[in-house]
Amino acid sequence: MKKLIAILTLAAVITSSAAFALDGSTIDNKKVMESFNKEFVGAADVSWYHTADKYVAKFTMKASKVTAHFDREGNLLATSRYITDAELPLNVITRMMKKYPDQKIHSVVEYDAEGNTTYVITLESDTHWTVLKAESNGNLTKLKKLQKA
Known part of the structure; x- marks a missing residue:
């Protein structure tokens, strides 16, 4: 539970001014891109953000707005979506x-x-x-x- 709270806190931090927007629908971290493409086939309108040690993708999938958090090794840490x-x-x-x-x-x-x-x-x-x-x-x-x- 403490880890979940930490991840949700991370989500708030990442969407704040401490996050840096990246141009385009790809990033320079191959592991993260491979993991993203494997997990979220059919994602559209992808925007990437990053901090020193995390990557965040915001995108739409089947009409839902989704956010996915990855570490630098390409591990999917958490997702959130409006339902x-x-x-x-x-x-x-x-x-x-x-x-x-x-x-x-x-x-x-x-x-x-x-x-x-x-x-x-x-x-x-x-x-x-x-x-x-x-x-x-x-x-x-x-x-x-x-x-x-």
Whole structure:
């Protein structure tokens, strides 16, 4: 779990100003490119970013926006993608509907790292936003509750 949090933190850092955009849909690291091409056949609109020791590819695949994180050796570390509420596990949806019946789903991001899948779900009501972390087994954790202006 600590590693997953570290990877999610890395994702935030990489998308911040510390990341450097690379031109084109390829990079100069052969191992990373081979791994990317093997894992994500059919990826379109690929953009690459990097830090000193990580590479990040942002792309679309079957109409989904996907982000993939690689180390310099070409190992896939984590992925994230926007999904619809229909793609959430049934136990997540049912628990969420029981616990937050007055809120509608605004967005869902699926994170996959080290074989663990988690979801960050943003719910919306008339007065506030609620951000949840959901595990595949249906466990829900409230991350934030924000009042609307």
